[in-house]
Amino acid sequence: MSDFAVEFDNVTKKFGDNVLFEHFNFNIRKNEVVSIIGPSGSGKSTLLRILMTLESIDAGMVRVQGESLWHMQKNGAWLPADERHLRKCRGHMGMVFQHFNLFPHMTVLRNITEAPIHVLGQSKEEARANGMELLRTVGLADKADAYPSRLSGGQKQRVGIARALAMKPSILLLDEITSALDPELVDEVLEVIRKLAAEDAYTMMLVTHEMYFAREISDRVCFFDAGQIVEEGPPEQIFNAPNHERTRAFLNSFLNI
Amino acid sequence: MPLSEIFDVLSGGALVTVQIVVMALPLATFMAFLSGLLRLSDHRSLRWTATVYVEFFRGTSALIQLYWIYFVLPFFGISIDAITAGVVALGFNIGAYGSEVVRGGLLSVDKGQTEAAIALNFSPRQRLWRIILPQALVGMMPPFGNLAIELVKATSLVSLITIADLTYRAKSLADMTLQVEEIFGLVLVFYFVMAQVLTLCIRALEKYLGKGMDRGGLT
Numbered sequence: 001m002s003d004f005a006v007e008f009d010n011v012t013k014k015f016g017d018n019v020l021f022e023h024f025n026f027n028i029r030k031n032e033v034v035s036i037i038g039p040s041g042s043g044k045s046t047l048l049r050i051l052m053t054l055e056s057i058d059a060g061m062v063r064v065q066g067e068s069l070w071h072m073q074k075n076g077a078w079l080p081a082d083e084r085h086l087r088k089c090r091g092h093m094g095m096v097f098q099h100f101n102l103f104p105h106m107t108v109l110r111n112i113t114e115a116p117i118h119v120l121g122q123s124k125e126e127a128r129a130n131g132m133e134l135l136r137t138v139g140l141a142d143k144a145d146a147y148p149s150r151l152s153g154g155q156k157q158r159v160g161i162a163r164a165l166a167m168k169p170s171i172l173l174l175d176e177i178t179s180a181l182d183p184e185l186v187d188e189v190l191e192v193i194r195k196l197a198a199e200d201a202y203t204m205m206l207v208t209h210e211m212y213f214a215r216e217i218s219d220r221v222c223f224f225d226a227g228q229i230v231e232e233g234p235p236e237q238i239f240n241a242p243n244h245e246r247t248r249a250f251l252n253s254f255l256n257i
Numbered sequence: 258m259p260l261s262e263i264f265d266v267l268s269g270g271a272l273v274t275v276q277i278v279v280m281a282l283p284l285a286t287f288m289a290f291l292s293g294l295l296r297l298s299d300h301r302s303l304r305w306t307a308t309v310y311v312e313f314f315r316g317t318s319a320l321i322q323l324y325w326i327y328f329v330l331p332f333f334g335i336s337i338d339a340i341t342a343g344v345v346a347l348g349f350n351i352g353a354y355g356s357e358v359v360r361g362g363l364l365s366v367d368k369g370q371t372e373a374a375i376a377l378n379f380s381p382r383q384r385l386w387r388i389i390l391p392q393a394l395v396g397m398m399p400p401f402g403n404l405a406i407e408l409v410k411a412t413s414l415v416s417l418i419t420i421a422d423l424t425y426r427a428k429s430l431a432d433m434t435l436q437v438e439e440i441f442g443l444v445l446v447f448y449f450v451m452a453q454v455l456t457l458c459i460r461a462l463e464k465y466l467g468k469g470m471d472r473g474g475l476t
Binding site for chain 1: 367369370372373375376377378379380381383387388391392395466467468469470471
């Protein structure tokens with residue numbers, strides 16, 4: 001069994017003729033909290049989307065909890081993964097989206113219980129009890145019967161986190177989860193993530209522009225630019241003494257605001 | 258002929274019209290969803306079959322479709338009664354228009370919804386039925402309302418294949434009594450009332466389906 005929760009092995013990703021990255025190698029250890037920072041449009045989110053099977057890859061191998069994600073072995077031969085294989089792998093992961101993507105036609109509680117009931121096969125009572133527990137964790141137990149349209153952005157995102165957790169993932173993919181929020185609502189969301197990171201029960205991969213937050217909760221920070229990890233290391237090193245000129249320029253652009 | 262008698266005769270015709278609507282509307286809805294979903298299928302042959310259906314029934318005259326089903330098919334050994342012919346022709350014709358409403362409605366749901374459904378590991382079928390379709394339905398209601406009214410009015414075509422519907426009786430009465438103002442005035446009112454009832458039903462359905470979803474609309 002691999003020590004890594006996530007492995008990118010020589011991966012190539014293109015959009016048409018545009019090569020996003022080539023021969024990309026990147027690993028995340030089990031229960032490690034990793035932040036990916038870098039300029040917009042550099043493909044940071046694509047890394048998460050490839051893991052969540054929202055984007056496919058053009059070459060190489062991606063492994064999740066030691067299992068190849070986009071390929072499956074059949075009679076000794078490697079084949080492209082079919083829907084069944086993908087569904088097996090997706091069970092390891094949960095994703096929180098920049099724009100929440102809550103289901104607007106369901107109440108908050110049903111947003112959280114729908115997949116546990118119909119995908120994991122939990123009983124309604126069990127799913128509801130778990131759902132209420134999660135809502136208490138994110139401080140929204142009183143909103144269980146509200147529709148998402150009645151919530152603030154910060155509340156929506158906390159539901160988004162609870163919804164992902166309800167599927168009991170071991171890996172959490174957080175895709176710029178505070179970028180669409182008003183500044184005063186960012187903290188209530190980060191507070192929830194801070195608690196999760198402290199539990200040390202999840203492998204977490206964050207794409208974020210919240211530099212102070214990345215610094216606070218990450219085991220490792222990676223500066224991603226032009227299709228590669230330019231520099232990576234413990235947060236103190238990346239933020240206090242970056243080695244690379246491009247990392248310095250990027251961080252300065254943030255700190256000088 | 259006194260107005261009350263005219264009213265009675267026309268009421269009987271309106272009842273026939275309502276019967277045809279009540280049978281053709283579910284058929285049209287079924288055809289709309291079947292072909293609308295197939296046009297988004299991964300299988301080329303299914304997509305193609307649905308497209309041929311839609312383009313044929315949209316692209317040719319509803320009246321000629323009705324004549325074909327009632328007058329021409331018997332030559333190929335398929336005889337059906339007038340009511341069934343009317344229901345099938347109207348259901349298939351309106352269903353072809355509805356197909357595009359279904360397809361457009363499904364495509365208008367935000368892509369993030371599908372992505373969230375994938376991330377929660379729903380199967381492709383669950384994504385469609387539990388996440389995408391319930392949201393798409395709300396937006397489909399106003400154009401479906403148009404089509405339902407279109408269907409009510411198109412039923413007058415069946416008067417041309419011997420069915421004694423509202424239009425058929427109005428014409429017979431007018432030929433007989435020459436009281437054209439009263440008769441055709443009443444017919445307008447009958448069609449209008451039927452259309453209004455349908456409109457109200459569909460608006461109520463839209464409101465019910467859109468519960469919780471923030472959308473602009475008539476209240």
